[in-house]
Amino acid sequence: MGRRSIHTPEELRELIIDATTTIVEQEGLEGLSAREIAKRIGYSPGTLYNVFENLDDLLLIIEARLLDELALRLEGTDTSGSPSERLRRLVGTYFAFTQERPKLWNLLNEHRMPAGRTVPEWYQAKLDKLLAPLDEAMTPLLLDSDPSTRRQHARTLWASVHGMTSISTADKLSHVTAHIGRSLVDDLVQTYLAGLEKRTPARSAHS
Amino acid sequence: MGRRSIHTPEELRELIIDATTTIVEQEGLEGLSAREIAKRIGYSPGTLYNVFENLDDLLLIIEARLLDELALRLEGTDTSGSPSERLRRLVGTYFAFTQERPKLWNLLNEHRMPAGRTVPEWYQAKLDKLLAPLDEAMTPLLLDSDPSTRRQHARTLWASVHGMTSISTADKLSHVTAHIGRSLVDDLVQTYLAGLEKRTPARSAHS
């Protein structure tokens, strides 16, 4: 077989990414294989390796898109109301996003880098970027704290929420349903914020 | 080849469990294979299937032991001092336990059941059992709340801590080191408890 040129390289790339995303969305990581992707797009497995280094890199691309999408969603979240209202809205957005396509979200937890390799630096950057909206929304609550303390609190809250959603989207602990997960996350934010106010009473007006 | 009877069935079972635990401890789940286990204990892969249904069931057994060990550790944690001291000690114990053998602990997150199967009921029970010490320690802080509310708070705190340790032991987000993880967990507990006191002021004496 030779050059078909039915699709441009860019089209082929998108074709592969779309098919892979669909598979993970429907079947989870365990339903994914190079041969299955190839079958769905009508190409042979070998072709995937002309476009991507290997499956891990392909998955990293998909994870990156997911993180970007979430970041966009967070940035677009309504910023009106009191700081704690804003924060609760942010966390609500975060949680809702993870529940829209749980198996796809779960990719972030399930997919591990192979033996020697580590996650690229831009991946960490994307993760860090998710912190910014939280950090920002937290600022009015922690006016008398230095930025690093604020960042620490933002990181704590983010890690907690992230961890809880991971539990909720993993099938393993299936009794933590989306509904229960939601109430756990709400409780966490509500109580954590109350704790912050108690530890460093805000001077600004609040709800 | 025939019956060797060098080991009794129970010995063989323990041999397999030990070898598997060691592999996961050292190499993580990705270093595990039936052939590798067999090689280490001087048997053939087929023999594993006389003792265990399949690798998933073997791993479930190991996870169960891990959960039991942690439950024991939590139950043995010093119960003196104020409720918040107790809680912080409990969470500290929990976190320390996960960091002792991070790759083994990570098994709980990495190992997924195959396609149709779900986690057995005793597995859930073991998970729930981990909540009891937290719940108990929380009681004095929430005297005016009903048990279900208390349980909800215990569950929230537990899920948050569990989620954060998962992030910290997964290699993916490797910048969340054990040290940072520890401070995040501490911040979480400290602030969450402060929030609880604010939301439902404790009547009992406290530190």
Next chain:
DNA sequence: AAAAACATGGGACGACGTTCCATACACACT
């Protein structure tokens, strides 16, 4: 001593990720 029971090793199967290469097609040039 013979027979039954059975633990075991080793081979086999299908699926996996990945690599490789002959080939058939698209394109540029005459």
Next chain:
DNA sequence: AGTGTGTATGGAACGTCGTCCCATGTTTTT
């Protein structure tokens, strides 16, 4: 229109995986 060149592609191949199966040879019973 014909020729040549480059290359995208399909398909085969390799080593690994989980799992299954069964002839074999040892232990236990009769």
